[in-house]
Amino acid sequence: MAITKIHPIKSTLNLAIDYITKSEKTDEKILVSSFKCHPSTANIQFLKTREDNDTKGKVLARHLIQFLLPK
Template structure:
């Protein structure tokens, strides 16, 4: 059973994704997977989704 620790991301999301998907840390990226997002474009997709959610919440008021 794998055990992971949760650490807060204190840098930018883009740097965090780059660090998490380093090939030397993920068995040459075999252990990297995602759902609906490709690791190389996840940062921009997350930003777009965050803007959509933000505007949908505040425009309803």
């Protein structure tokens, strides 16, 4: 069974991404994936996309977590 959680990131996007992608938490980053961006430049890409689209609101990004329970 899988469990999915979604957390909004409302400030310090770069610090959140650094924390989320820590090597010791992600099996040396093997467990890190991204969609249409690269983890090392995601914060810049996210903020640029918000600027380009004149996006309003407090949520800068969303952190998706998947847990796969052992059988």
